Amino acid sequence: MTTIDKSTFKGIVCGSRHLTHEEFRQTMLRAATGFRHLGIEPGDCIGIFLRNDIPFVAVNQAASYIGAYAVPINWHLAGEELSYILQDCGAKVLVIHADLWRGIRDDIPEGVQCLVVETHEDIRAAYGLSPGDCEVPSGMVSWDKWLASHEPTGEPPLQGPASMLYTSGTTGHPKGVRRIPLAADEAKQMLDFRSRVYGCAPGARCMVPGPLYHSAPNGYGVQASRISDLLVIVPRFDAEDTLRLIEEYKLTAAMMVPIMFIRLLKLPEQTRSRYDLSSLEFVIHAAAPCPADIKRKMIDWFGPVINEFYGSTESGAVVACNSEQALAKPGSVGTIVPEADVRILDEQGNIVPANTIGEIYSRFPINDFTYNGKPEARAEIDRDGYITSGDVGYMDEDGFLFIADRVKDMVISGGVNIYPAEIESVLHNYPGIKDCAVFGVPDDEFGESVMAVLEVENEDGVSINEVTVYLREHLAGFKVPRSIVIGENLPREDSGKIFKRRLRDHYWEKAGRKI
CATH class of the missing domain: 3.40.50.980 (Rossmann fold)
Structure with missing residues (x-):
């Protein structure tokens, strides 16, 4: 049996399998x-x-x-x-x-x-x-x-x-x-763009521990498998195993999400110091807000190799930030990439001044898209060719973007987008539930977790455990609220709709943050 030198192997790796x-x-x-x-x-x-x-x-x-x-x-x-x-x-x-x-x-x-x-x-x-x-x-x-x-x-x-x-x-x-299919020269531009922003360039030795069904890891993994020296596909993230892989394969690049940073930092110092991570050159993270103190700790540990991009499945990466910028502008997600443009707009569609919060719109001409079979949905998020994912934030006087909150009620838990409306539609079908509100609350590990407040016809007639079982039968496990409570006299708007933000805000006030 041929012995593989993991530190020099070139190809695709997953667990024990090595393909040139x-x-x-x-x-x-x-x-x-x-x-x-x-x-x-x-x-x-x-x-x-x-x-x-x-x-x-x-x-x-x-x-x-x-x-x-x-x-x-x-x-x-x-x-x-x-x-x-x-x-x-x-x-x-x-x-x-x-x-x-x-x-x-x-x-x-x-x-x-x-x-x-x-x-x-x-x-x-x-x-x-x-x-x-x-x-x-x-x-x-x-x-x-x-x-x-x-x-x-x-x-x-x-x-x-x-x-x-x-x-x-x-x-x-x-x-x-x-995606709108690209011409050959546009495809070359996208390849060069991802090499620069993602770090999965020719010669790189890459790792993707995030799920390949997710937009950013998918783009990263497909590109790295085509042009990089090595792609290590991780079946399931484990903090110490990640450090082992970096050392054994002399990895230079990886794509992660903030929750992975948090779990890496929770490792005992004795474990963390056991591995040689000096080969790392470019670690990119995205998908969820990364607390400034977590990023600083990762830079202190890994060195100035931590990079970030901001975007969405629809927009692609439109803003990027390196370690030096992150330390100079704590909390920022970076500056606009040359291939894209970003505008901060008020409710009337006007561009707002620096340091003024508004809704974030972006444009990436060679990365355009339509929604499959739903062109009207694409039009709903468009203003003059710029699209929004519902985030609000501001651009400072130096051109650095800061995310302040989200217009939509989307919950980002561990880097995964969860949409309350989908969960609420399932809850509305449960006997005895008159109305409900689903929203995100602070979570030390996942950033946010999902909470549901139920308004019921008869409190004794609804079992929280049975509701949870029902939800698991109709939804993926990660969408099932981690906390379900029965509330009384839920606050409502004049229209009769539950005033969800009033339910949500006191949890975030206690945490001292809004996102």
Whole structure:
């Protein structure tokens, strides 16, 4: 058995598996051939319902190679949520881990061809899964056998689109962010942009511990797998294991979220000092606000390699911040990247002066999009070609952006967007609940956690435990409120709508922050 020198290995790694770039490329090209044989045409959609794994990136790249859209889907979603997305995008194929297939098989729409990936022991161990559940079920198409039955395509690649990721809105219904296909020169610009802002450049040795179904890790992982020396795909984040991987593979780059920083900093000093992290050059974080003191502690520990970008699934990264800027402007998310533009607008659409809070609008011309099948939803967030994700903030006199609050009620918990309207719509169907309010409250570990206040017909007739069980049957686990209480005489606006901010504000006042 050949011994692998992890410090110099080049290719794609996930747990115990190591593929050279050429081995990975052959896998991707076989998948491209197979998708063609399944009738996938340019513009079609291929669903991905996988944990972090090598096949995830292979499918992503193969779809793009033949001009199709890869549609990464959050594998925590309940079956009915998965079904909605597959139907909305018209997916012809779904690539899915065996254990996940067993949980949602009855909700996969008819006509969707499933390619079932054996859940590798690396993932089984990380999630404590049963070996039997991880085997490809009898009668289903095995991903490995399907791949082996196809030769690598010899056709040249098409200029494929970026992944189509789904993001919820105030209605609670997910919307597919469908990128406008790029010309060759624009694609080169985007590659260079991500190399600079994400740090996954040629020659880099990268790690992605965040979920590949999420916008930023997906873009990072796909690019790093194409052009960087190494991509280490982490099945499940573990703080000490992250330090081990950095040392063993001499990693130079990684994409993280603030909750990972918090868990790393909670490690005992003896553990933290055990690992050599001197190879690190560029760690990028995004997805949720990072407290200034957490960032400073990470810079003190890792060195001036901590970088941040601000944006959304729709906008992409429009603002960026390095370590020096973060220390000079604590709490800022940085300055506008050259490829984009940002405006702070008042309610009438006027640009506000420096240090004045308004709604944040941005424009990134070569990264434009439409919502799949919902152009009217795209128009709703647009002002003169600039779009908003509902955040409010201000730009200081030096051009640094600060996030102050959010217009919408979206909760960001551990870097994951959670939309109260979706949870409220499920609660409204529960017997005995007259009305409800769902909102985010401060959480020391996750930044925010979800809370629900219920207005009930008869307090003795509603069990909090039973409500929780009901929610878990209809929603992904991360959307279920961590705290549910029964309230009386809930504050209401003149229209009769619950005044949610009055419920929310006293929790944030106690925490001394607003976001």
